[in-house]
Amino acid sequence: MSVRVRQSLAFANKRFAHALSVHRNTPDNNPSLPFEFTQENMSRAESIIAKYPVQYKKGAVMPLLDLGQRQHGFTSISVMNYVAKLLSMPPMRVYEVASFYTMYNRNPMGKYHLQICTTTPCQLCNSDSIMDAVTGYLKIQPGQTTPDGLFTISEVECLGACVNAPMIAINDDFYEDLTADGIVSVLKAIQTGTVPKAGPENEKRQTCEPFSGRKTLLSEKPYNGKDITRPDL
Known part of the structure; x- marks a missing residue:
């Protein structure tokens, strides 16, 4: 293996580890910033x-x-330290959890993820068109936040709505059966202060049933109406 290849691999590994595991204090994410649960969250x-x-x-x-992230907006080092103290855990054990699972955002996020x-x-189903539409409209790339702090983009693995692909999660809501124009309309509505109803963009269905309507499980009882459940359960 050449020196150039070894250096490239070493640099790639260093960047990968830094991105996932290392914390660097910043003005909005350092241990001196106080955090505690609100009375309701406590x-x-x-x-x-x-x-x-x-x-x-x-x-x-x-x-x-997760509760701390929802209150604070992201899982800061102060959130981690607070949870560690609350659970009588070594802070490092909490850091390990927060740095392993991608659902914990360890840097400031936009209001809408x-x-x-x-x-x-x-x-x-052409998710590339959705990515291009979102990044093109917001003028940012995955991992970045809009200057107004409204949106942060992430490219993610399967979110379990494959039958309604392509889809996007905005905070806790799924927007499905998307088109490029449709997702841009959603973003424009959010910018005006109105969050559109989640679900399929295609009005022919409300969840994940076929466009032509349900074909199975049409009766209230299975097996031609016969009750096959055990009476002792």
Whole structure:
């Protein structure tokens, strides 16, 4: 292997590790910035922790990180440290969780997180046109946030709505059966302060049934109306 190839591989590995694992203090993400749950979220946190045996309360780390992210906007180092203290965990254990799962955003995010699926089913349904429409309209690339702090774009793997491909998740809502013009219309509506109804863009269906309507499971009871459930269950 040539020196040039070895250097390229070493540099690639360094960049990959840095992107996933390393924290660098910034003015809006450093341990000196205070964070604690609101009274409402503390009540939620206590309910979550109560689901676990006392000696295993650290099992609540993932839902508490999610709760902190929803309150703060992203999973900052202060959020991680707070969750570690709340669960009596070494901070490093919390850092390991937050840096492993991609659902935890460790840098400031836009108000609306646009997660564009480009896995095979969406790709076959021309998700490239959705990506091009979003990046072209917002003038940013995946991993970037618009200057007004409204949108952040992420390219993601399968979100489980393959039958309605191509699709995009905007925060917790799925927008499906998309066209390039359709997703731009959604973004324009959000910019004016109106969040369009989630679901398929195609008005012929409401969820994931065929355009021509349901063909199976049309009766209330299965197997020609015969009740086959066990009476003792």
